[in-house]
Amino acid sequence: VTERRVIAHLDMDAFYVSVELLRHPELRGKPLVIAWDTARSVVTTASYEARKFGVGSAMPASRARRLCPQGIFLAPDMAHYRDVSRQVMALIAELGVPTEQMSLDEVYLDLSGLEFPVQTMTDLTRRIRDELGLDASVGIGPNKLVAKVASDAEKPRGFVMLSSEQAVERFAEASPRLIPGIGPKTAERLRGMGVETLARLRELGLEELRSRFGSSSGQALYERSRFRDSGRVSEERARKSQSVESTFDTDITDPEELQRMIRGQAERLGASVRKKGMAGRTIAIKVRLDDFTTITRAKTIDGFTDDPEAIAATALALLAANPPPRPVRLLGVRIASFADERPVKPPADQTPSLLDAA
Numbered sequence: 392v393t394e395r396r397v398i399a400h401l402d403m404d405a406f407y408v409s410v411e412l413l414r415h416p417e418l419r420g421k422p423l424v425i426a427w428d429t430a431r432s433v434v435t436t437a438s439y440e441a442r443k444f445g446v447g448s449a450m451p452a453s454r455a456r457r458l459c460p461q462g463i464f465l466a467p468d469m470a471h472y473r474d475v476s477r478q479v480m481a482l483i484a485e486l487g488v489p490t491e492q493m494s495l496d497e498v499y500l501d502l503s504g505l506e507f508p509v510q511t512m513t514d515l516t517r518r519i520r521d522e523l524g525l526d527a528s529v530g531i532g533p534n535k536l537v538a539k540v541a542s543d544a545e546k547p548r549g550f551v552m553l554s555s556e557q558a559v560e561r562f563a564e565a566s567p568r569l570i571p572g573i574g575p576k577t578a579e580r581l582r583g584m585g586v587e588t589l590a591r592l593r594e595l596g597l598e599e600l601r602s603r604f605g606s607s608s609g610q611a612l613y614e615r616s617r618f619r620d621s622g623r624v625s626e627e628r629a630r631k632s633q634s635v636e637s638t639f640d641t642d643i644t645d646p647e648e649l650q651r652m653i654r655g656q657a658e659r660l661g662a663s664v665r666k667k668g669m670a671g672r673t674i675a676i677k678v679r680l681d682d683f684t685t686i687t688r689a690k691t692i693d694g695f696t697d698d699p700e701a702i703a704a705t706a707l708a709l710l711a712a713n714p715p716p717r718p719v720r721l722l723g724v725r726i727a728s729f730a731d732e733r734p735v736k737p738p739a740d741q742t743p744s745l746l747d748a749a
């Protein structure tokens with residue numbers, strides 16, 4: 392049974408900046424940077440004027456200040472951005488189609504059941520502009536992967552519709568990094584194999600990819616480089632927990648190196664949770680030893696947090712209290728019990744411990 396799928400990805404343009412400009416119209420046309428004013432903070436969003444100076448998301452704020460000394464720096468007001476995001480999502484909910492919200496400003500819509508999906512998205516972006524004063528970019532395709540890449544292709548105010556075959560052709564010379572899920576490490580390994588474009592990646596056979604990257608990652612690289620994706624738009628996916636973990640090429644024994652890894656992971660996790668407008672209060676670490684024993688340790692803290700420093704401090708304390716008895720092959724940090732869920736056991740002063748079966 393072949394079923395026609397029409398998936399859209401809607402991504403607000405420079406969301407935090409655009410929301411700030413609504414209440415600070417005097418800053419329009421100026422290089423505006425939204426970043427926390429702390430030593431290790433990174434840029435959350437930069438206006439298109441600031442981007443001309445080379446300022447970009449996730450760049451250290453200190454670097455952004457050097458690149459753009461005349462920039463206007465504002466601290467993020469997450470409560471306000473969440474409010475505005477709810478207004479955007481409320482307009483989208485009126486369509487009555489399945490949606491999957493990825494962050495405050497990104498959402499997938501499954502338009503397969505609609506007679507006029509393209510017109511629906513044109514009308515939706517017009518409503519968002521007219522009623523909320525905000526711009527969005529839209530990608531439409533047969534799956535989430537095409538929709539996501541298409542929504543990024545012509546920002547701001549992009550509206551790009553592609554089949555998988557058209558996406559293959561249009562992005563043939565793009566870096567493999569264009570594909571969500573292909574991170575810097577995979578791209579680096581591909582570069583080592585002489586692969587710097589998606590077209591070149593598609594020349595590698597399935598068997599070669601599987602033997603180099605493992606069966607499931609190899610298969611995913613094969614499918615995704617062809618813009619095939621069977622992932623569903625799922626409201627249930629609204630996450631119960633978020634985590635970051637890495638497996639090492641060489642097992643780690645040095646405690647200081649483990650601490651460094653945990654700190655880096657906690658900071659990335661905090662940044663991602665914060666970007667989604669979430670805050671959690673259970674923080675856990677996962678440690679897999681060289682004999683494949685997996686240990687998880689969790690702690691529930693007093694208040695909800697999205698602060699990378701607080702997540703790192705708790706994760707480091709858990710690691711210090713549970714020094715791995717053997718070399719470590721995998722390390723991870725997880726956060727759960729988000730603010731909109733019912734508070735969960737265990738109580739704040741108890742540290743539960745689980746020993747997963749390997």
Ligand SMILES: [Mg+2]
Nearest residue numbers: 402403404496
């Ligand atoms: Mg956006």
